[in-house]
Amino acid sequence: MGIFFIIFIILMFTQNKGDNRNSEIFKFLIIGSIIMSVVSTIKPFLSFIAVIALIIFMVSKLNKKKRSDQRKEQYGWDPQRWDNEQGNTGTYENYREAKKNAGKSKVLPQAAVKRKKIVEAFNEKYDLDLTAAQIQGITNATYMSEIWRKEVEAMNRKYENVYEWFQGYTKWLRVYMYVFHVQEITSDIRQQESISMYAFDEVMRYADLFPDLPLAEKIQKVNEKFYSSFDDVSFMIAYRFLESKGRHHNLGNVDLVREDEKLDELLEKYRTDSVVQ
Numbered sequence: 001m002g003i004f005f006i007i008f009i010i011l012m013f014t015q016n017k018g019d020n021r022n023s024e025i026f027k028f029l030i031i032g033s034i035i036m037s038v039v040s041t042i043k044p045f046l047s048f049i050a051v052i053a054l055i056i057f058m059v060s061k062l063n064k065k066k067r068s069d070q071r072k073e074q075y076g077w078d079p080q081r082w083d084n085e086q087g088n089t090g091t092y093e094n095y096r097e098a099k100k101n102a103g104k105s106k107v108l109p110q111a112a113v114k115r116k117k118i119v120e121a122f123n124e125k126y127d128l129d130l131t132a133a134q135i136q137g138i139t140n141a142t143y144m145s146e147i148w149r150k151e152v153e154a155m156n157r158k159y160e161n162v163y164e165w166f167q168g169y170t171k172w173l174r175v176y177m178y179v180f181h182v183q184e185i186t187s188d189i190r191q192q193e194s195i196s197m198y199a200f201d202e203v204m205r206y207a208d209l210f211p212d213l214p215l216a217e218k219i220q221k222v223n224e225k226f227y228s229s230f231d232d233v234s235f236m237i238a239y240r241f242l243e244s245k246g247r248h249h250n251l252g253n254v255d256l257v258r259e260d261e262k263l264d265e266l267l268e269k270y271r272t273d274s275v276v277q
Contacts, residue, residue, distance in 0.1 A: 019095070019147050019189050064188065071198060079194035079245075086246040091193050094169035095147055108142060108153055115139045115152055122155035126162050128177050134185040141187035148187060163233060172196050172241040175234045181227055197245065200238040203228070204249040211252045218251065 072078045083090065108115055116139040123130045130138070141148035151170060159165050165174055176196040177183060184195050206225055207218045219230050230238070242249065 019091075019145050064191065068191065068194070071194070075198050075202070079197040080190065082197075082247075083245065088245050091147060091169065091173075091189055095150070098169045108149060108156070112139055112143075115142055118152055118156045126165070126178065129181045130177070130183070130185070134183065137185050137187065144187050145189055147189045166233065166237060171237050172200075175237045175241075176200075179228045179230050179234050179238075181229070197242065197247070200242050201247055202226075203230075204239060204242060204247075204251075207251060208249050211250055213252070215251070 068078075068080075082088075108118075116135060119130070119135045119138050122128070123135060138148060138152065142152050143149075147170065151173065154165065154168075162178065166178075173192060173196060176199060177185075180199060186192050186195065203222050203226060207222055210218050210221060213221070215232060215235070219232065219235050222228060222235070223230055239249065239251065
């Protein structure tokens with residue numbers, strides 16, 4: 001009767017990517033399923049736990065697919081399909097590369113209430129406009145996603161200004177949370193990347209309508225249209241994120257956004273100016 005637990009384990013491995021496989025809850029579920037699989041051969045009635053888990057898992061997958069299909073219909077394209085066709089590197093692959101050169105990170109407290117306080121404090125300090133439900137969702141995600149756990153670890157550090165936070169392989173995620181006052185947050189980092197691509201692409205399509213305007217005026221129009229808080233740094237990070245995905249937009253004669261080195265220089269200028277003030 002342990003076959004149901006074996007099916008659950010197979011589905012967990014085949015339907016989850018590396019980010020989720022390295023999470024705390026994934027390891028707990030796999031170890032627990034192996035133990036329950038052995039025990040259920042002696043106590044067959046315990047197999048109903050695996051059946052319930054399978055139902056919950058499939059319903060969760062169907063709900064994610066439904067929301068993804070709704071976004072595809074709304075925007076007219078699919079970021080994940082686009083990435084596959086373009087051969088783009090995903091966030092988890094970038095995370096693994098960054099991890100090789102990363103120093104030792106500060107371990108998060110195990111208690112959910114303490115993790116939630118970290119997100120709440122960061123949300124208040126930098127005016128992220130995360131709702132109570134989204135804060136709870138991010139807290140929960142730290143147990144299901146290795147990358148979300150690293151994001152909350154980053155929130156637990158001290159920064160001189162928000163531009164210090166705009167660093168690393170998830171700068172796109174941090175800019176998304178910072179500039180949009182109405183956000184969509186999910187524990188699935190691939191889905192979150194798709195959501196961010198949709199949002200940034202819509203912004204850049206609108207900016208494309210004003211090829212002759214200076215960058216500052218483009219950003220002003222974007223902020224008025226989308227009720228966002230872009231500045232030149234966050235706008236360029238969003239632009240460069242789409243460029244890295246092969247989604248090109250015409251911003252006119254804005255050479256600054258086309259070179260990572262100059263973007264880094266501008267980030268450094270903002271950090272330095274903030275410290276001096």
